[in-house]
Amino acid sequence: MKALFLGYGRMGSAIGNAWREADLVEQVIAVDPGLPNCEQTLVYPTLEAVPPEPFDIILVAVKPALVASALAGLGEALCAQAVVISVAAGIPLAVLEQALQGRCPVVRAMPNTPVLVGAGCTGLFGGSRLTVAQHQLVGRLFAAVGSAHWVDRETQLDAVTALSGSxxxxxxxxxxxxxxxxxxxxxxxxxxxxxxxxxxxxxxxxxxxxxxxxxxxxxxxxxxxxxxxxxxxxxxxxxxxxxxxxxxxxxxxxxxxxxxxxx
Ligand SMILES: NC(=O)C1=CN([C@@H]2O[C@H](COP(=O)(O)OP(=O)(O)OC[C@H]3O[C@@H](n4cnc5c(N)ncnc54)[C@H](OP(=O)(O)O)[C@@H]3O)[C@@H](O)[C@H]2O)C=CC1
Ligand SMILES: O=C(O)[C@@H]1CCC=N1
The missing domain is CATH 1.10.3730.10 (ProC C-terminal domain-like)
Known part of the structure; x- marks a missing residue:
């Protein structure tokens, strides 16, 4: 499985490193303008520089205000078979889906920094286009770095953020x-x-x-x-x-x- 990270700062790199160390993903590629290549992670300064190959998971971990613009640049070649996961605090599914113009199914995740040591906990809420298999895949990915909990209503993610995210x-x-x-x-x-x-x-x-x-x-x-x-x-x-x-x-x-x- 191949994962593309948009934003590889504190949260993005914590999840990327944890997934790779747990052998959940074979390849992690990141887009982050401020970072040099890290060991085992190929970092590109812009989305346009990423070779146009399909990814299974695209995780967006930029600051909330930058999420829509980061997603808008995602071309069909990268996201044709991907599930997009946003960890950005507050940014609603509707905004994510609009930025992607329906190109792929979307999940909102609210993880926390202990994912770094496999002891995180993550609240999850999926969009209507998510298949059962994708739902299970995303649950497995976050359960592997701690515990994963699907919430019934998107607004509950505000409480999850206040409790376990922060x-x-x-x-x-x-x-x-x-x-x-x-x-x-x-x-x-x-x-x-x-x-x-x-x-x-x-x-x-x-x-x-x-x-x-x-x-x-x-x-x-x-x-x-x-x-x-x-x-x-x-x-x-x-x-x-x-x-x-x-x-x-x-x-x-x-x-x-x-x-x-x-x-
Ligand atoms: N930290 C935490 O505990 C948690 C954070 N989150 C969420 O995670 C997201 C990221 O937070 P955090 O990791 O703390 O922030 P960071 O600032 O550590 O990481 C964000 C990274 O994204 C880079 N970046 C900026 N613009 C772009 C772009 N257009 N494309 C790709 N990368 C870009 C930034 O580079 P530069 O610094 O050069 O701008 C930076 O390296 C936020 O939305 C936050 O709400 C969710 C749960 C917990
Ligand atoms: O402080 C923040 O906004 C992010 C979201 C949860 C933890 N850190």
Whole structure:
């Protein structure tokens, strides 16, 4: 299977490298004006420079504002047998289909950066022209770099973006804050960094077990009148943390809706 990537920055290269390392695609070709050739990936500066051969998958991973113009340049020779996947936040299927003028079936995907280590999760929504076989292929491609989840309504992708698309940054921010707190409490910076990372990994591993109940996992750490209770009381004072998380996720979802209107 051959894959063409339009945009090979952080998200495009994370997915391209992961698919190649998992032997899901034999050849990855990328179009990206700013990049030199990477090992095992042929990078062209423009779409016009790509030899006119058919691709099975064309993944567009440019900034949302550039998606329509990047797709408009896709000629019949490249996309005759392809499924086009857009990972751009907010850009609706209707815009993608219009840019392609019906040349190929389209899927919207909202992955996240842990695809780099095979631990991503991706929300998916397919257009009406997608065949059952193509639906299965796209699901398999994203499941191979983490987990893949089809949503029923396109608007749900705004919530997926707010939760798991942007979500890794929220956890990284919390780890930054926790490591800084460790240093303020007297630990060497490298030890605080390591403890924050290992704690995030351990907690996530517990959360991922089947039937895991997040509240029960929290309570298992929280001895009555103990150290955790003292910290949770601060987080939960007037629902501070939960209210903040809701505000932050809502801001992300609203931004996704704005992007869909081209704002
Ligand atoms: N980063 C993330 O965690 C996630 C990102 N996304 C989505 O992925 C998309 C890309 O984001 P991200 O990878 O972070 O951004 P990057 O800026 O890292 O990557 C975009 C790349 O596209 C290149 N580019 C610009 N114009 C074109 C063009 N016409 N044709 C081909 N390549 C072009 C850019 O080059 P140059 O820099 O020189 O302009 C850049 O290298 C966005 O739409 C975003 O919404 C989705 C989920 C998660
Ligand atoms: O911040 C963004 O807009 C992109 C989409 C989800 C993660 N990064």
């Amino acid at each position: 979500g890794p940054a929220y956890y990284h921010l919390f780890s930054e804050a926790l490591a800084q707190a460790g240093v303020a409490l007297g630990l060497p910076a490298e030890l605080a960094r390591r403890l924050a990372a290992d704690t995030a990994f351990g907690a996530a591993s517990l959360q991922r077990r089947p039937e895991a109940d997040f509240a029960a996992l929290r309570l298992a750490v929280t001895s009555p009148n103990g150290t955790t209770a003292a910290a949770i009381e601060v987080f939960d004072q007037d629902q501070t943390l939960r209210a903040l998380v809701l505000r932050a996720a809502t801001a992300a979802a609203v931004r996704s809706q704005e992007l869909s209107r081209g704002e």
